[in-house]
Amino acid sequence: MIPYSRQSIDKEDIKAVVEVLESDFITQGKKVEEFEKKTASFLERKFAIAFNSGTAALHSAYFAAGISKNDEIITTPISFLATSNAALYLQAKPVFCDVKYNGQIDENKIEKLISKKTKAIVPVDFAGITPNIEKIKEICKKHNLLLIEDACHAFGTKIKEKKAGYLADIACYSFHAIKPITTIEGGLLATDDEEIYKKAKIFRNHGMIHKKAYLRDMIYLGYNYRLSDVAAALGISQLKKIDSFLKKREEIAKYYDERFDKNPYFSTIKVPLEIKSSYHLYPILFFRDLWCEKEDIYQKLIEEKIGVQVHYRPIYQNSYYRKLYKNLKLTNAEEFYKAELSIPCHQNMSLKDAKFVADTLFRVLESAKRCKLW
Numbered sequence: 163m164i165p166y167s168r169q170s171i172d173k174e175d176i177k178a179v180v181e182v183l184e185s186d187f188i189t190q191g192k193k194v195e196e197f198e199k200k201t202a203s204f205l206e207r208k209f210a211i212a213f214n215s216g217t218a219a220l221h222s223a224y225f226a227a228g229i230s231k232n233d234e235i236i237t238t239p240i241s242f243l244a245t246s247n248a249a250l251y252l253q254a255k256p257v258f259c260d261v262k263y264n265g266q267i268d269e270n271k272i273e274k275l276i277s278k279k280t281k282a283i284v285p286v287d288f289a290g291i292t293p294n295i296e297k298i299k300e301i302c303k304k305h306n307l308l309l310i311e312d313a314c315h316a317f318g319t320k321i322k323e324k325k326a327g328y329l330a331d332i333a334c335y336s337f338h339a340i341k342p343i344t345t346i347e348g349g350l351l352a353t354d355d356e357e358i359y360k361k362a363k364i365f366r367n368h369g370m371i372h373k374k375a376y377l378r379d380m381i382y383l384g385y386n387y388r389l390s391d392v393a394a395a396l397g398i399s400q401l402k403k404i405d406s407f408l409k410k411r412e413e414i415a416k417y418y419d420e421r422f423d424k425n426p427y428f429s430t431i432k433v434p435l436e437i438k439s440s441y442h443l444y445p446i447l448f449f450r451d452l453w454c455e456k457e458d459i460y461q462k463l464i465e466e467k468i469g470v471q472v473h474y475r476p477i478y479q480n481s482y483y484r485k486l487y488k489n490l491k492l493t494n495a496e497e498f499y500k501a502e503l504s505i506p507c508h509q510n511m512s513l514k515d516a517k518f519v520a521d522t523l524f525r526v527l528e529s530a531k532r533c534k535l536w
């Protein structure tokens with residue numbers, strides 16, 4: 163099976179992890195601090211806080227931003243559940259904004275969703291591509307809202323030589339196994355705001371602060387969201403390799419771009435010229451007359467050992483959300499879900515693998531039924 167994504171762990175990574183495992187200290191300590199310094203510097207931000215998941219980073223970001231009961235955030239339904247779940251943890255309400263043809267939040271539909279309760283706008287760098295962040299930042303400024311970016315797909319993405327998340331008050335990243343670099347499970351919050359930094363850091367450790375000697379005081383209801391030094395050692399080692407990872411993914415994506423140009427079955431997502439994508443995903447978007455066959459195409463590709471996936475079912479269509487969003491229907495998001503399929507694109511693939519994926523995909527599609535549209 164060629165999976166749609168996969169971690170790359172080499173001997174150097176293993177050595178770094180074993181070194182910490184054999185030391186006296188394995189939970190959150192010096193290695194986590196080192197990882198935070200290095201990621202902050204990589205992202206060119208003042209502060210970075212490591213977490214045991216990207217979800218924990220998002221939850222902490224919302225908490226530190228002061229988001230609480232009955233507040234609203236405006237976000238996209240074409241994302242992993244965590245983006246909006248983390249708001250529900252605080253009893254805040256995610257307000258879903260429709261997307262554009264490329265799966266990115268539609269910046270032109272944001273303003274009419276702003277209410278007195280809105281606290282933040284939370285765009286997602288879907289597939290590793292930054293949305294129209296300058297426009298979104300402008301909207302935030304105009305309405306005095308925080309920009310919290312879910313950049314979980316985009317650690318390493320560059321936009322005009324800046325790193326994804328650079329305009330956000332708070333940017334969150336994930337180091338889950340299949341994200342651009344990994345700490346097995348893990349996440350990061352980056353910000354230039356010292357107050358937000360302090361609050362999120364306290365939240366990571368039960369909401370507890372150290373007063374003096376043995377006296378500690380719990381000032382918020384926090385969580386245990388700490389990363390271990392073992393995981394951080396892996397992160398430090400992975401960070402050294404990010405350029406080579408991204409180069410490899412780009413090579414695969416560029417091959418696909420050429421192979422798929424003007425084919426009769428699907429379109430691909432054009433990466434804007436000023437963006438260098440992490441290519442966390444390589445989505446293809448089937449033309450309408452193949453939507454009814456997508457499940458069948460998916461099954462056939464899995465049988466052919468091509469690990470495809472669909473990103474994402476609009477969040478509000480999940481049963482749990484349906485109870486809260488009974489009649490919500492966002493046309494573009496629902497059509498995007500019907501059209502989208504993510505094909506394998508990661509740093510462990512060779513061009514030969516990519517050719518195999520493209521050949522097999524075209525072979526499966528040649529025999530696919532076309533659906534009646536009217």
Ligand SMILES: *Cc1c(COP(=O)(O)O)cnc(C)c1O
Nearest residue numbers: 215216217242244314336338348
């Ligand atoms: C992976 C991901 C997250 C959550 O990250 P975890 O590290 O798995 O908790 C959040 N948002 C998006 C868009 C993601 O892809």
